[in-house]
Amino acid sequence: xxxxxxxxxxxxxxxxxxxxxxxxxxxxxxxxxxxxxxxxxxxxxxxxxxxxxxxxxxxxxxxxxxxxxxxxxxxxxxxxxxxxxxxxxxxxxxxxxxxxxxxxxxxxxxxxxxxxxxxxxxxxxxxxxxxxxxxxxxxxxxxxxxxxxxxxxxxxxxxxxxxxxxxxxxxxxxxxxxxxxxxxxxxxxxxxxxxxxxxxxxxxxxxxxxxxxxxxxxxxxxxxxxxxxxxxxxxxxxxxxxxxxxxxxxxxxxxxxxxxxxxxxxxxxxxxxxxxxxxxxx
Numbered sequence: 001x002x003x004x005x006x007x008x009x010x011x012x013x014x015x016x017x018x019x020x021x022x023x024x025x026x027x028x029x030x031x032x033x034x035x036x037x038x039x040x041x042x043x044x045x046x047x048x049x050x051x052x053x054x055x056x057x058x059x060x061x062x063x064x065x066x067x068x069x070x071x072x073x074x075x076x077x078x079x080x081x082x083x084x085x086x087x088x089x090x091x092x093x094x095x096x097x098x099x100x101x102x103x104x105x106x107x108x109x110x111x112x113x114x115x116x117x118x119x120x121x122x123x124x125x126x127x128x129x130x131x132x133x134x135x136x137x138x139x140x141x142x143x144x145x146x147x148x149x150x151x152x153x154x155x156x157x158x159x160x161x162x163x164x165x166x167x168x169x170x171x172x173x174x175x176x177x178x179x180x181x182x183x184x185x186x187x188x189x190x191x192x193x194x195x196x197x198x199x200x201x202x203x204x205x206x207x208x209x210x211x212x213x214x215x216x217x218x219x220x221x222x223x224x225x226x227x228x229x230x231x232x233x234x235x236x237x238x239x240x241x242x243x244x245x246x247x248x249x250x251x252x253x254x255x256x257x258x259x260x261x262x263x264x265x266x267x268x269x270x271x272x273x274x275x276x277x278x279x280x281x282x
Contacts, residue, residue, distance in 0.1 A: 005051045013080040018050045020077070024068045025050075038067045055085055055135045058142065082142040085135040089228045096220055096231070098146055100153045102213035106195075106204050106248050108160040110168070111177060114144050115157065115184065115192075120177040123169030152189045158248050161197050164265045175270045178262050185259050193252035194261050203247035211241055 009019035025035050025046070032050075033043035039060070048054040056064075061078035064070070086094055097103065105112050110124060121140045122133070130136050146152060167174050184190045195202065210222040218233040221241045232238075253261060 100212040104211040194258040203244040
């Protein structure tokens with residue numbers, strides 16, 4: 001007799017997803033293999049997701065909704081599932097980030113998470129040697145969906161010039177990442193600036209930080225240390241951070257000149273010719 005693992009749907013979003021998947025599959029009178037055939041995957045994969053051994057992707061959830069005619073239930077649920085895969089200490093910030101109306105970020109080491117390509121993000125996440133790299137990567141990609149909403153947050157990004165030169169994942173990954181940054185130039189709700197080396201000392205030598213603003217909630221400042229993140233809504237701290245961010249904006253290159261610098265780095269550092277039609281930034 002085959003042992004069927006019993007699931008507690010209240011244990012976690014992942015358990016709830018698996019519980020509902022099994023319930024809907026059995027209601028439809030389908031075996032694991034039959035449903036897998038409809039979803040263009042193996043029955044084993046369906047079974048692993050049912051029993052929480054694997055985390056579903058958004059693509060899997062969307063195909064599942066179509067196959068079982070569930071009116072988008074799994075597509076809505078998968079966002080919660082993927083967010084639950086984030087580190088516990090990071091989840092509160094991710095919840096607030098998803099609600100923000102304005103995001104202002106200065107990044108001195110890496111491309112901001114919401115702007116990372118999949119392979120760049122994979123290389124970054126792998127440095128922590130996580131047990132579930134694929135799950136963390138899927139969760140990071142899921143976070144980026146807020147930029148594709150009908151009304152996305154106004155996102156102001158300042159990257160230190162060092163970010164452009166640090167070869168995360170190797171030359172090809174960096175080429176694709178910088179090309180992705182260039183592709184954002186015409187996005188109405190994203191403003192990307194680069195803080196050049198020539199600035200010297202500036203108002204955030206202490207490191208990276210994010211400022212979140214909301215329509216109906218207090219502003220939040222988010223910073224990270226080696227192993228965790230910290231949020232505060234202290235008004236004096238927010239005021240100081242906003243002043244420092246204004247200093248960074250003033251010292252950074254314009255959006256247009258930042259794009260020109262990225263193009264130049266692409267050509268000189270990563271072997272990708274970019275014909276700008278304009279004179280390069282000095």
